[in-house]
Amino acid sequence: xxISPNLKSNIKLRSGVSGISITGKNISKTFGEGDMKTTAVNxxxxxxxxGEVALMMGPSGSGKTTLLAIxxxxxxxxxxxxxxxxxxxWALNERERENFRLKHCSFIFQGYNLFASLTARQQxxxxxxxxxxxxxxxxxxxxxxxxxxxxxxxxAHLRPGELSGGEKQRVAIxxxxxxxxxxxxxxxxxxxxxWAHGEQVIxxxxxxxxxxxxxxxxxxxxxxxxxxxxxxxxxxxxxxxDDGGKSIHKTYGKAP
Amino acid sequence: MSYALSTLWYDxxxxxxxxxxxxxxxxxxxLQCGLLLGLFSITSIPVDHTNADIWLGAPEVLSVDLGRxxxxxxxxxxxxxxxxxxxxxxxxxxxxxxxxxxxxxxCMVIGSRLDENALGKVKELTRDLYLQLSEPGxxxxxxxxxxxxxxxxxxxxxxxxxxxxxxxxxxKGLKSLAGPYVFCSINTARPLLRVFPDQITYVLGKxxxxxxxxAVVSRLRENQNxxxxxxxxxxxxxxxxxxxxxxxxxxLGYAAALGLLVGAVVTSQTLYAATAASLREFAVxxxxxxxxxxxxxxVMQQSLFVGLIGVGLALxxxxxxxxxxxxxxxxxxxxxxxQATAAIVTLTMALFSGLFALRSLRNVEPAALLR
Numbered sequence: 236x237x238i239s240p241n242l243k244s245n246i247k248l249r250s251g252v253s254g255i256s257i258t259g260k261n262i263s264k265t266f267g268e269g270d271m272k273t274t275a276v277n278x279x280x281x282x283x284x285x286g287e288v289a290l291m292m293g294p295s296g297s298g299k300t301t302l303l304a305i306x307x308x309x310x311x312x313x314x315x316x317x318x319x320x321x322x323x324x325w326a327l328n329e330r331e332r333e334n335f336r337l338k339h340c341s342f343i344f345q346g347y348n349l350f351a352s353l354t355a356r357q358q359x360x361x362x363x364x365x366x367x368x369x370x371x372x373x374x375x376x377x378x379x380x381x382x383x384x385x386x387x388x389x390x391a392h393l394r395p396g397e398l399s400g401g402e403k404q405r406v407a408i409x410x411x412x413x414x415x416x417x418x419x420x421x422x423x424x425x426x427x428x429x430w431a432h433g434e435q436v437i438x439x440x441x442x443x444x445x446x447x448x449x450x451x452x453x454x455x456x457x458x459x460x461x462x463x464x465x466x467x468x469x470x471x472x473x474x475x476x477d478d479g480g481k482s483i484h485k486t487y488g489k490a491p
Numbered sequence: 492m493s494y495a496l497s498t499l500w501y502d503x504x505x506x507x508x509x510x511x512x513x514x515x516x517x518x519x520x521x522l523q524c525g526l527l528l529g530l531f532s533i534t535s536i537p538v539d540h541t542n543a544d545i546w547l548g549a550p551e552v553l554s555v556d557l558g559r560x561x562x563x564x565x566x567x568x569x570x571x572x573x574x575x576x577x578x579x580x581x582x583x584x585x586x587x588x589x590x591x592x593x594x595x596x597x598c599m600v601i602g603s604r605l606d607e608n609a610l611g612k613v614k615e616l617t618r619d620l621y622l623q624l625s626e627p628g629x630x631x632x633x634x635x636x637x638x639x640x641x642x643x644x645x646x647x648x649x650x651x652x653x654x655x656x657x658x659x660x661x662x663k664g665l666k667s668l669a670g671p672y673v674f675c676s677i678n679t680a681r682p683l684l685r686v687f688p689d690q691i692t693y694v695l696g697k698x699x700x701x702x703x704x705x706a707v708v709s710r711l712r713e714n715q716n717x718x719x720x721x722x723x724x725x726x727x728x729x730x731x732x733x734x735x736x737x738x739x740x741x742x743l744g745y746a747a748a749l750g751l752l753v754g755a756v757v758t759s760q761t762l763y764a765a766t767a768a769s770l771r772e773f774a775v776x777x778x779x780x781x782x783x784x785x786x787x788x789x790v791m792q793q794s795l796f797v798g799l800i801g802v803g804l805a806l807x808x809x810x811x812x813x814x815x816x817x818x819x820x821x822x823x824x825x826x827x828x829x830q831a832t833a834a835i836v837t838l839t840m841a842l843f844s845g846l847f848a849l850r851s852l853r854n855v856e857p858a859a860l861l862r
């Protein structure tokens with residue numbers, strides 16, 4: 236695979252600012268009622284700067300994915316607030332929050348979720364056209380720029396069924412990046428890939444954060460991602476553990 | 492190419508039932524209506540195959556074949572209208588045909604003038620035929636009715652209302668519904684229909700300018716002793732009378748509604764299933780803030796394309812089946828308005844199916860991707 240060595244030359248830069256990008260304060264979330272009640276996130280506070288790659292780790296059921304959903308404006312917390320780019324996103328109404336996500340947020344999921352019927356190029360174009368309302372010609376140009384950066388231009392005409400797992404995940408990243416987002420939320424983006432491809436994906440996300448000023452929050456199990464993160468959070472039983480990396484070392488055998 | 496069309500083409504096997512359902516509905520509507528129109532167009536052959544602009548008959552005549560006797564003096568009423576170029580008398584009515592080897596058959600006797608410019612002479616009567624018809628007792632029938640009337644062809648004799656007649660020629664393509672057509676001169680027709688010498692069935696008129704026919708008819712209607720129609724009006728009235736009298740329209744309505752219902756159910760289920768199969772992909776777009784209406788619009792586009800392709804396949808098939816029906820002696824009329832109506836009705840059905848399928852998008856839940 237060949238990824239353009241310099242994302243800066245291809246995509247508009249937003250770096251240079253290193254203020255707080257997103258803050259979550261005293262966030263709690265429970266599911267179920269009565270005896271079935273489970274606390275997924277328990278009074279968690281978090282702060283991530285613009286252009287940082289933040290890694291959220293923890294055992295299964297620790298609440299990391301729930302926290303990602305709350306921070307990204309997809310799941311309403313029971314308590315606490317989330318301030319992103321100066322806006323309390325859970326104080327916004329449904330439409331305003333949808334608009335916020337449209338302008339600022341992108342997502343990458345573990346299971347690519349690409350339309351089987353659309354080509355790699357169309358997967359990106361559809362977001363540019365439907366999201367920004369730009370013309371099909373402009374959308375195509377933008378999509379080709381991103382695919383070029385991701386080393387996929389030659390495969391732009393292929394559908395997901397004709398792409399490898401790594402290529403599909405890169406298309407999913409392209410779909411997230413074509414919006415030029417301020418936030419990129421990635422849930423287990425490497426778990427379905429071998430490390431060679433997983434490393435490429437993490438590399439791209441790191442470049443996206445450092446070169447474009449996009450705030451990247453990754454939920455991952457894979458300890459090999461640790462060296463690429465600027466900040467690591469560790470959750471256990473819904474609580475944020477801040478013990479100087481001891482828990483991470485204990486669980487993953489690697490220090491942050 | 493739009494995303495809707497890309498998806499439709501890629502997933503064509505999934506969408507095929509919907510396309511076929513729409514096509515089948517369009518085919519059913521067009522072909523059934525066409526068959527019925529063809530069937531009842533037979534009742535208006537005397538109007539459609541002649542040259543008159545205006546028909547003047549007994550009060551409240553329901554159909555051209557149900558004309559009652561009027562006085563021959565009525566001819567003057569029509570002839571005196573300034574827009575009328577020429578007018579003539581016309582006889583038509585049911586009578587009994589006695590087959591040479593026994594048995595009787597209902598027949599429709601048509602007596603008209605028989606010159607080159609005669610208004611009541613059907614176009615299928617060639618010069619040779621109408622010259623022969625001037626001989627008293629000679630008649631022409633359609634070749635499709637030979638067997639029904641128990642005769643072999645030209646030269647054969649039979650009896651109509653007890654009067655001996657001789658077949659002097661055959662027409663082609665003038666099929667009958669209630670009783671075979673028997674074409675003859677006015678003088679031959681009188682005894683066959685047992686009407687008095689001063690009685691006729693219709694007065695036919697030709698205007699200097701056929702556009703004046705409606706005005707003349709409206710003036711003639713002020714006299715309640717007659718009913719007057721332009722040719723297109725009388726043709727339509729005759730067809731509609733038989734359509735409603737036989738309740739065939741109701742049967743048609745039920746069959747078409749059933750076809751539409753089946754089409755709508757299959758199409759909406761096809762679109763619903765296709766949309767439901769992409770719910771996770773739509774959920775990613777919703778997570779990124781892309782408004783729901785974009786996805787709804789895509790589903791509606793898909794339903795429109797399913798409709799257009801279905802109708803596009805159905806119309807040539809309708810024409811093909813009409814040709815087959817024609818070969819086997821059936822008659823299917825497919826006017827443009829009928830094809831357009833069938834297309835519009837089924838396209839509307841496809842769009843309604845699309846609206847119904849939109850409910851699958853209600854299940855798009857972005858947070859579910861993170862569970």
